[in-house]
Amino acid sequence: QQQVKQSPQSLIVQKGGISIINCAYENTAFDYFPWYQQFPGKGPALLIAIRPDVSEKKEGRFTISFNKSAKQFSLHIMDSQPGDSATYFCAEGRGSTLGRLYFGRGTQLTVWP
Amino acid sequence: DTGVSQDPRHKITKRGQNVTFRCDPISEHNRLYWYRQTLGQGPEFLTYFQNEAQLEKSRLLSDRFSAERPKGSFSTLEIQRTEQGDSAMYLCASSDQGQPQHFGDGTRLSIL
Numbered sequence: 001q002q003q004v005k006q007s008p009q010s011l012i013v014q015k016g017g018i019s020i021i022n023c024a025y026e027n028t029a030f031d032y033f034p035w036y037q038q039f040p041g042k043g044p045a046l047l048i049a050i051r052p053d054v055s056e057k058k059e060g061r062f063t064i065s066f067n068k069s070a071k072q073f074s075l076h077i078m079d080s081q082p083g084d085s086a087t088y089f090c091a092e093g094r095g096s097t098l099g100r101l102y103f104g105r106g107t108q109l110t111v112w113p
Numbered sequence: 114d115t116g117v118s119q120d121p122r123h124k125i126t127k128r129g130q131n132v133t134f135r136c137d138p139i140s141e142h143n144r145l146y147w148y149r150q151t152l153g154q155g156p157e158f159l160t161y162f163q164n165e166a167q168l169e170k171s172r173l174l175s176d177r178f179s180a181e182r183p184k185g186s187f188s189t190l191e192i193q194r195t196e197q198g199d200s201a202m203y204l205c206a207s208s209d210q211g212q213p214q215h216f217g218d219g220t221r222l223s224i225l
Binding site for chain 1: 218
């Protein structure tokens with residue numbers, strides 16, 4: 001059922017560094033791409049979302065870059081902090097209805113001091 | 114904003130037993146979603162409701178699974194004759210139509 005491919009599976013970054021997580025999709029019918037952050041024992045929390053009509057969206061230290069021709073999008077976490085250590089999921093959906101989401105397998109990010 | 118509430122948080126049961134989970138969405142949200150998440154995987158869609166109407170069901174939702182949202186508010190997910198493979202985190206999310214989904218903290222099901 002997972003149609004969006006996410007990499008890397010795990011990522012270790014030094015405090016203050018940039019964390020980059022990539023996702024690739026296949027179905028161009030999808031036009032809504034959110035990123036969720038999940039801490040152990042908690043549900044996923046929406047971080048930021050983008051639609052293909054923009055190439056980049058920034059919210060605080062989090063930026064989504066979108067490459068429509070390559071069918072890829074990525075999450076950049078600037079000035080990574082230990083509190084950012086969590087699992088990050090990209091997802092895809094149909095923006096017109098925002099029904100079901102298809103999630104990637106997740107990236108476990110560890111930011112060490 | 115009390116968020117999406119799920120009950121129970123944890124459920125341990127023996128194989129073959131029936132279990133029921135409850136989800137209370139954010140009060141003004143008309144859409145309610147169920148997902149299942151296993152260890153090391155992203156959430157997988159099960160079904161969703163708009164008000165009391167069940168609009169879509171995944172092939173993952175076998176005959177042993179049933180979901181209801183009788184009054185368009187809270188929802189229940191029942192699993193009959195549980196199997197080892199049903200062990201997972203069951204997540205509920207809610208949204209306004211056309212708006213992002215907000216997730217609860219899930220019900221962790223363990224089958225002995």
